[in-house]
Amino acid sequence: MSTELRPEAELDEAEPRSSSEGGATLAERLRFPITPVVGAYLAVLLLMIVSTIVSSDFLTTDNLTNILRQAAPLAIVAFGQTVVILAGGLDVSVGAVMSLATVVAANVMEGDPSKVLPTVLIVLALSAAVGAINGFLIGYLRADAFVTTLAMMLIIAGGVLVYTQGAPSSNLTKGFRDISEGDSLGLPNGIFFATLVFVVVWFALRRTVWGRRVYAVGANPRVALLTGQPGPRTVMRCYVICSFLAGAAGLLLVARLGSGDVNAGDGWELDAIAAVLIGGTVFGGGRGGVTGTIAGVLVLTVLFNLVGLLAFPDWVQLIVRGLVIVLGVAMYSRRITTARV
Amino acid sequence: MSTPTETTTTPPPVAPASASGFDWRRLVVVRGPAAWLGPPWVWAILGAILLYGFFAIPDFWRADNLTSVMRQAIPLALVAMGQTLVILSGGIDISVAAVISLSNTLAMGMMGGAEGPVAYAMVLPVLAGAFVGLVNGLVVTKARVPAFIVTLGSAAIVQGIVFAYTNYDAYGRPAESVSDLGFASWGPLPALVWLFIPILILALVLQNRTRGARHLYAVGGDEAASRLAGVSVDKVKIGAYIACGALAATAGVVLTTRTGGGEPLAGTGYDWDSIAAVVIGGTLLRGGKGGIAGTVVAVLMLSFVDNAMNLSDVSSFWQSLVKGLIVMSAVIAAAIVALRPLEVWRARRAEIEEATA
Numbered sequence: 001m002s003t004e005l006r007p008e009a010e011l012d013e014a015e016p017r018s019s020s021e022g023g024a025t026l027a028e029r030l031r032f033p034i035t036p037v038v039g040a041y042l043a044v045l046l047l048m049i050v051s052t053i054v055s056s057d058f059l060t061t062d063n064l065t066n067i068l069r070q071a072a073p074l075a076i077v078a079f080g081q082t083v084v085i086l087a088g089g090l091d092v093s094v095g096a097v098m099s100l101a102t103v104v105a106a107n108v109m110e111g112d113p114s115k116v117l118p119t120v121l122i123v124l125a126l127s128a129a130v131g132a133i134n135g136f137l138i139g140y141l142r143a144d145a146f147v148t149t150l151a152m153m154l155i156i157a158g159g160v161l162v163y164t165q166g167a168p169s170s171n172l173t174k175g176f177r178d179i180s181e182g183d184s185l186g187l188p189n190g191i192f193f194a195t196l197v198f199v200v201v202w203f204a205l206r207r208t209v210w211g212r213r214v215y216a217v218g219a220n221p222r223v224a225l226l227t228g229q230p231g232p233r234t235v236m237r238c239y240v241i242c243s244f245l246a247g248a249a250g251l252l253l254v255a256r257l258g259s260g261d262v263n264a265g266d267g268w269e270l271d272a273i274a275a276v277l278i279g280g281t282v283f284g285g286g287r288g289g290v291t292g293t294i295a296g297v298l299v300l301t302v303l304f305n306l307v308g309l310l311a312f313p314d315w316v317q318l319i320v321r322g323l324v325i326v327l328g329v330a331m332y333s334r335r336i337t338t339a340r341v
Numbered sequence: 342m343s344t345p346t347e348t349t350t351t352p353p354p355v356a357p358a359s360a361s362g363f364d365w366r367r368l369v370v371v372r373g374p375a376a377w378l379g380p381p382w383v384w385a386i387l388g389a390i391l392l393y394g395f396f397a398i399p400d401f402w403r404a405d406n407l408t409s410v411m412r413q414a415i416p417l418a419l420v421a422m423g424q425t426l427v428i429l430s431g432g433i434d435i436s437v438a439a440v441i442s443l444s445n446t447l448a449m450g451m452m453g454g455a456e457g458p459v460a461y462a463m464v465l466p467v468l469a470g471a472f473v474g475l476v477n478g479l480v481v482t483k484a485r486v487p488a489f490i491v492t493l494g495s496a497a498i499v500q501g502i503v504f505a506y507t508n509y510d511a512y513g514r515p516a517e518s519v520s521d522l523g524f525a526s527w528g529p530l531p532a533l534v535w536l537f538i539p540i541l542i543l544a545l546v547l548q549n550r551t552r553g554a555r556h557l558y559a560v561g562g563d564e565a566a567s568r569l570a571g572v573s574v575d576k577v578k579i580g581a582y583i584a585c586g587a588l589a590a591t592a593g594v595v596l597t598t599r600t601g602g603g604e605p606l607a608g609t610g611y612d613w614d615s616i617a618a619v620v621i622g623g624t625l626l627r628g629g630k631g632g633i634a635g636t637v638v639a640v641l642m643l644s645f646v647d648n649a650m651n652l653s654d655v656s657s658f659w660q661s662l663v664k665g666l667i668v669m670s671a672v673i674a675a676a677i678v679a680l681r682p683l684e685v686w687r688a689r690r691a692e693i694e695e696a697t698a
Contacts, residue, residue: 142679144627151617152665315501315503
């Protein structure tokens, strides 16, 4: 492996020893480590301050509620994506899974309140099944994560078209739509789901044996194997979780949009990956976590919201998105030990 | 452990160092037919489809059908060739779709239906594509950002520029001579196919006969080792991205010969399709192994599959599903081959025999 990258990559975890020598960095002077996660939250704060100054509509209850409503599905997909990236993989099929979820939900529900629960279960089971296939191929057959999930994306996109014959469907019940459109305690419902997912995923990653294994496999699959950990099984579960959460996010999305659309999830995989990486999780695995991902999600959502508030044309949003993705990741690129894909 | 087994871990033989002076053998000695023709299994699948078409689809084997499939395959073949180079270097380029849209609208906009600026309209977009590739390569190598992220970002930026340039609408018009070229046939083949053949041959010679390409394989195979061996890794990688950008832009220019106006989304789908073609063509996504020959045959194969389904009245919905299944089969096949089940089995058997002996 690239040996000359090692010492540099470990710098950000080393003790600030040089402070007595006068060459102290800002972080050392503050006696406060600016880790990528802290950096990401500082970026959110900065962005919100700038937004407040630039647009008078930003700091209003309506707008902030709106931001949270939009952030909820992205947060849920991004949490799943975080797990997969931590395990050293990547899942580009989450956007397609979200489309699948919107289409299946809108077609199966048929506007019947008694069918809401079965619909939700069907969608989640279907999503988890997609993840199981991805996970089996990547974990056990050691197929490349990117192309495997890419092929899965193409298959789902085609399958969804065959299933719907291209026709949109919008037979959702009012009660179901409330999971995104309704509010509780003055906050959009989606935020409660996202918080629940966050707590569960955080606990699973930080407080369970499985979570330790995810980090171990992501940091060095060979060492994980030699220390007798069930690498393939761990990896497979990561993909199941990721797709499951993508399905859940798709449900939230269809509740917001009000109709199933074969293209509803387009681009979400890229935003999710961007949010994870901006949140300080290292591409290649082994370092990071869902705490940073929240900041990544907020950076993107606030930014898109601001571009919308300032009524810039769409192409500005595209360019801003591109710049943020590259610059956001470039800031941590010193930490990236295995710059692959 | 037994000592004799240690010899099995020696690295594969390195290509002989280039001799100083001209060596005629370098022109004729073939480094394995697969380097020039692509892996046999892609040909086998292509042959199977051609055979199926021969028996099952009446209009499939008409000369004009076969040649038009070849012509339609050219843009994807060009993009996928560039993508192959980047993937060989160990990277990936998601921005090709946006670059195609850029060069397509730029060429159309520059021509605007007039004959005068045709030469510029063919060259400048390609340079623009090469520039995007240069930026991609610089960020990947100097800022050490993963290629996936860099090209994802540049895809968004370039597409944003295209939208700003075209205002979301069809833009520009091809010159008449350009459209004529797109629909012309020289002898048995379409003019575009004739123009593509020298590009392909040149690319194959460059891939198999130059030091730069050798370095490309080395960098993709083991970056740290190539660096230690004195290969200027960054230059090689940047070169791959420049070539990929230029080839994608060329594909965008080729598309101008067949349509009536520049499309701001002309490149949609070419990113994933080109990666799929590279994978099916037998190039490892990890880098260092494969080549453009396999990619081009894979593109041809995919085009014939599309064509066979079109002629059999398969709905476009099913077509995209079938395409996904083909890519997935290739991924699974590649994964199984990479696991080397036979060798593992033999090794295990030998171990057991040794233990029991």
